[in-house]
Amino acid sequence: MSLxxxxxSAVLSDPEGLRIRPGVLFRSAQPFPAADEAVVAQLRACDIRTVVDLRDPRETRPDDWAAAEAAGIAVVAAPVNPATDAxxxxxxxxxxxxxxxxxYLLLAESAPxxxxxxxxxxxxxGAVLLHCAAGKDRTGLLTALLLDLLGVPADRIVEDYARTAEALPQIFANLAERHRTALNDRGTGTRVTDSEGRTLTIPAPLLQAPAEAMSVFLGHVRTRHGGAEAFLPACGVPAATLAAFRAKAVAPAA
Incomplete structure (x- = not known):
C-alpha cells in the first residue's frame, strides 16, 4: 500500500522553485500497515534515501520500515513526543x-x-521523507521550520500544511484499524485507549488540519524566537548543518 x-513540500509551498527545489523534502503519514514493495518503489521513484520517523517508540513496530531498510534506505528515529506538564x-x-x-510551539520547544x-x-x-503518525502535527511543524529557514512565505507553508485535511479520513481509518480505537469517529473530542491502557480524550483540533493552527505556530516562532533562522540553532543545530541544508535545498537560481 502506497504512503x-x-x-x-516544494510543490505547494514554492511552485516557482525560487526557494526550494522539488525533490528535496517530502512528507507523509506512517506506513499502513507497514512499508512494502509498493512503498519502497514510491520512495525510490523520488530518490528518497532517508526517512525521518518523528513518532514516539511506543507508536512504532519493528516491521514498519523493515522493507525500506532492507532496500538500503536509512531510517532515522527523531521522536517528537515529550510528555511534559506544560x-x-x-x-x-x-x-x-x-x-x-x-x-505545536510547545512540542518543538520541548524536543530540541x-x-x-x-x-x-x-x-x-538524496531526498528526505519526514513522517509521524498522520503526517500532520509533528511532521507539519518540522516541515514548516525547514521551509521557513529557506524563506518560503508563511501563507505557502500554511497551504501545504492544510492540504493534509484531504487525507484525514483515510489516515484516521488506518490508525483506527492499527490501534483498534475509534479515531475515525471525529467529533468535539474522541476518547481512546493508549498502549498502556489509559483512557485519553483527544481534543477536536488535533483531529483536524486547520490553516489557522500553522499560521499561529509560524507567528509564534517568528515573534518569540526570531523565526527558524534563530530557533533551530537554539535547538542545537550547528550553523554548518543549516548551511548544508540550504546548499542542498535551495534552487540553483535562488
Missing amino acids: VNFRD LTAHMATMTTAADLGEF EAVAAAVEAATRP
Whole structure:
C-alpha cells in the first residue's frame, strides 16, 4: 500500500522553485500497515534515501520500515513526543485552532534534540521523507521550520500544511484499524485507549488540519524566537548543518 498523505513540500509551498527545489523534502503519514514493495518503489521513484520517523517508540513496530531498510534506505528515529506538564495541561484545555498552533510551539520547544536530529538527517544525500503518525502535527511543524529557514512565505507553508485535511479520513481509518480505537469517529473530542491502557480524550483540533493552527505556530516562532533562522540553532543545530541544508535545498537560481 502506497504512503498516505505523501507529497513533495516544494510543490505547494514554492511552485516557482525560487526557494526550494522539488525533490528535496517530502512528507507523509506512517506506513499502513507497514512499508512494502509498493512503498519502497514510491520512495525510490523520488530518490528518497532517508526517512525521518518523528513518532514516539511506543507508536512504532519493528516491521514498519523493515522493507525500506532492507532496500538500503536509512531510517532515522527523531521522536517528537515529550510528555511534559506544560503539554499535558495545554492539551487538557485545547479547544481552538489557535490552541493547536500554540501546542505545536510547545512540542518543538520541548524536543530540541529531535528537531536537531531531523534537520541533520535532512542534509544527507538524496531526498528526505519526514513522517509521524498522520503526517500532520509533528511532521507539519518540522516541515514548516525547514521551509521557513529557506524563506518560503508563511501563507505557502500554511497551504501545504492544510492540504493534509484531504487525507484525514483515510489516515484516521488506518490508525483506527492499527490501534483498534475509534479515531475515525471525529467529533468535539474522541476518547481512546493508549498502549498502556489509559483512557485519553483527544481534543477536536488535533483531529483536524486547520490553516489557522500553522499560521499561529509560524507567528509564534517568528515573534518569540526570531523565526527558524534563530530557533533551530537554539535547538542545537550547528550553523554548518543549516548551511548544508540550504546548499542542498535551495534552487540553483535562488
